Amino acid sequence: MERVDAAVIRQHLIDPEICIRCNTCEATCPLGAITHDARNYVVDAGKCDLCMACIPPCPTGSIDNWRTVPRASAYSVEAQFDWDALPAELSTDELAAAGVSALDAVGEAAPSSPSAADAEGEGVFNVADYAAVIPPWSAAHPYANLYGPRAAEKFVTATVTGNVRVTQVGREYDTHHIVLDLGAMPFPVLEGQSIGIVPPGRDGEGRPHHPRQYSVASPRNGERPGYNNVSLTVKRVLEDHQGRPVRGVASNYLGDLEVGEKVNVTGPFGVSFLMPNHPKSAIVMICTGTGSAPMRAMTEWRRRLRKSGKFEGGKLMLFFGARTKEELPYFGPLGNLPKDFIDINFAFSRTHGQPKRYVQDLMRARGPDLALLIADPNAFFYVCGLKAMEEGVVLALRDAAREGGLDWDVVGPALKRDGRLHLETY
Numbered sequence: 001m002e003r004v005d006a007a008v009i010r011q012h013l014i015d016p017e018i019c020i021r022c023n024t025c026e027a028t029c030p031l032g033a034i035t036h037d038a039r040n041y042v043v044d045a046g047k048c049d050l051c052m053a054c055i056p057p058c059p060t061g062s063i064d065n066w067r068t069v070p071r072a073s074a075y076s077v078e079a080q081f082d083w084d085a086l087p088a089e090l091s092t093d094e095l096a097a098a099g100v101s102a103l104d105a106v107g108e109a110a111p112s113s114p115s116a117a118d119a120e121g122e123g124v125f126n127v128a129d130y131a132a133v134i135p136p137w138s139a140a141h142p143y144a145n146l147y148g149p150r151a152a153e154k155f156v157t158a159t160v161t162g163n164v165r166v167t168q169v170g171r172e173y174d175t176h177h178i179v180l181d182l183g184a185m186p187f188p189v190l191e192g193q194s195i196g197i198v199p200p201g202r203d204g205e206g207r208p209h210h211p212r213q214y215s216v217a218s219p220r221n222g223e224r225p226g227y228n229n230v231s232l233t234v235k236r237v238l239e240d241h242q243g244r245p246v247r248g249v250a251s252n253y254l255g256d257l258e259v260g261e262k263v264n265v266t267g268p269f270g271v272s273f274l275m276p277n278h279p280k281s282a283i284v285m286i287c288t289g290t291g292s293a294p295m296r297a298m299t300e301w302r303r304r305l306r307k308s309g310k311f312e313g314g315k316l317m318l319f320f321g322a323r324t325k326e327e328l329p330y331f332g333p334l335g336n337l338p339k340d341f342i343d344i345n346f347a348f349s350r351t352h353g354q355p356k357r358y359v360q361d362l363m364r365a366r367g368p369d370l371a372l373l374i375a376d377p378n379a380f381f382y383v384c385g386l387k388a389m390e391e392g393v394v395l396a397l398r399d400a401a402r403e404g405g406l407d408w409d410v411v412g413p414a415l416k417r418d419g420r421l422h423l424e425t426y
Contacts, residue, residue, distance in 0.1 A: 008095065009071045012043045012050065016083050017149045019062035020196050020213040020269055023426040025054040027387050030128050035077065039203070039210065042080035056133035059194070059269035060145060070098045084207060127394050127423065130412050132272065134419040136380050138281065139274035140220070143188045148196070148211075148266040155198055155264040156185045160257045161229065168326040175235045175290060175329045176255050177217065180263055182228045187265075189216050189230055191297035192273040192382070192422075196266035197232075199250045211266045212250035215293035215384065215424070219301035233293035233329055273382065273422045275301070282314035282379035284370070286359050286393050288321040291385030292329050294424070295320075298382070299342060306341065314378060316342040317369070321359040321385070323350035343369075359389065363396040370397065371404025374411055380420050387425040397421075 014025065014034075019041055026034040026041065033047035034054065054063050067089055069075065075087070090098075135142075147153050162179035189195070196211030203209055214232045217223075223231040236255045237248025257263065275283060275298045283302070285295040295318060305311035322328035325348060334344055345366065349356040363370060373379035374397065383393050397415075401408045415421035 007071060007099070008068055009045065009074060010050075010066050011045050011069050011074050012048050013065045013067055013075065013080065013086060014041050014043060015062040015065050015086050016040050016210075017062075017085050018060050018145075020060055020194075020211055020266075022059060022194070022213045022269070022424075023387065024057045024059065024424070025063050027390065027423065027425050028054045028057050028128050028131070030126050037081050040081050040083060042077050044077050045074040053128050057131075057272060059271060060148070068095070070095065073098060125391070125395070127390050130394055130397075130416050130421055131423040132416050132419045132421050135272045135274040136276035136281070136419050138276045138278035139419075140190055140277055142190050142193060142268070142271045142274060144193075144267070144269055144271050146187070146268065153185075155266050156182055156187060158182050158263045158265045160259050160261045160263060162223075162231075163255075163257050163259065166233070166329045168331070173236055173238060173327070174255070175233060175327075177329075178232045178234055178254055178257065179218075179223050180230055180232070180265065182230070182265070184228070187228065187230070187268065188220075189218075189268045190220050191216070191275045191301050192294045192424075193268045193270040195230065195232075195268055197250050197254060198264040198266060199253045200264075203249075209249055213269065214250075215290075215297075216268070217293040217296045219297050219304060221304075225304070233290045233296065235290045235329075272419070273384075273424050275382075276378075276380050278378070279312045280314045280378060282316070282373055282376060284317045284319075284373055284379060284381045286319045286363070286381070286383045286385075286389075288359065288385035288389060289327075290329065291383075291424075292320060294384055295382065296330060299337070303337070303341065315373070317366075317373070318342055318344045319347065319359040319362050320344065321347040321349065321389075324348055325351070358392065360392040360396040363393065364399060367400040367403050370400040371406060374401045374415075375404070375406055377418065377420075380422070381415065382422050382424075384424045385426075390423055390425045394421075394423075 030053055031047050033044045065086055147156050158180035161181045164177050165174050166177045167175040194213050194215045196213055198211045199209040216230050217233045218231040222229045234251055234254045237251040239245050283298060287295050302313050302316060325331050345362045347357045347359045347362045349358055398408050401411055
């Protein structure tokens with residue numbers, strides 16, 4: 001931990017050039033030191049205690065950046081919101097001009113992790129204590145950051161080969177399944193990884209749009225097996241999470257694409273939200289809305305393995321939430337999957353005449369089954385959707401474990417340590 005009276009600090013910053021705005025850092029930070037606006041994710045130096053919790057989950061490395069600055073003139077949140085690139089390191093002369101001695105600058109401690117007691121008060125439930133930052137031990141090796149601002153190729157140009165609506169609702173807030181063909185460019189993607197889409201044009205301040213991140217909805221051998229293609233699940237955004245009108249730049253761009261049009265793609269991203277590959281490994285998938293994309297990829301890969309007869313998979317269990325069945329992506333295809341292949345549980349919160357039900361409600365109803373899987377070292381849990389669902393889901397797992405006679409103080413941290421509980425929320 002750094003001295004509070006130090007004249008100089010090693011300020012934690014996020015590189016806006018390579019950040020893909022995936023929200024992993026903000027969701028992971030136990031102190032609320034990371035925030036964002038419509039353009040950048042930033043770190044508040046007044047709140048950050050260098051706990052390092054946000055470093056391992058970041059799929060691009062954009063979070064692992066530091067600048068030595070005088071404490072009195074640390075970069076403000078407001079200043080960081082306006083950045084297009086990180087500022088250069090201050091020279092010794094510049095630090096001296098700000099009243100920082102060479103001894104202070106050299107002696108500045110490297111970031112270090114505080115104890116759990118320092119990071120949060122006793123008795124506070126912290127989801128980050130249980131969320132894995134390492135992949136399952138049997139996950140395939142991922143390739144990441146092959147294309148992007150810091151790579152030899154800044155992006156790959158893909159061709160749209162499919163764009164179909166996968167919800168029953170109309171154009172307002174509809175969800176699309178979009179297939180992109182990557183041609184001859186190598187672009188290996190695993191289930192659970194994501195890609196960046198670079199929208200054309202510029203923002204209101206005249207700057208090029210940053211890439212927007214989308215989880216891949218297809219398995220590792222493509223939406224169409226044997227072809228170099230990927231699919232995405234994209235919901236048209238017409239308001240923000242607070243209900244304020246806003247037209248999503250990338251979601252509306254993607255939703256309106258026609259077959260044959262070109263799209264600029266970066267990535268792939270992600271090295272931990274990956275599925276297990278050893279026989280009899282079980283997968284529990286908990287998602288809402290377009291958080292279903294990585295779950296569809298995992299399910300389809302297991303379905304193809306099952307069809308081949310060359311892999312003995314474990315239990316597949318899905319908890320899938322939406323406001324109504326009409327707004328739930330892939331509702332029809334999910335209903336056609338064999339019951340002995342996947343155990344599907346739907347939660348609808350806005351069905352007329354029915355009580356509101358959320359995924360955590362269904363999880364509690366299936367508590368005994370979940371307790372068996374929590375106790376099974378070969379079972380892995382994946383959560384994807386809005387950040388608001390995160391705590392409720394992990395608390396439901398805790399309650400299922402306790403009701404099943406398990407010691408959560410033992411099995412809960414083990415889910416993180418062994419790469420078994422993965423959270424990807426936004």
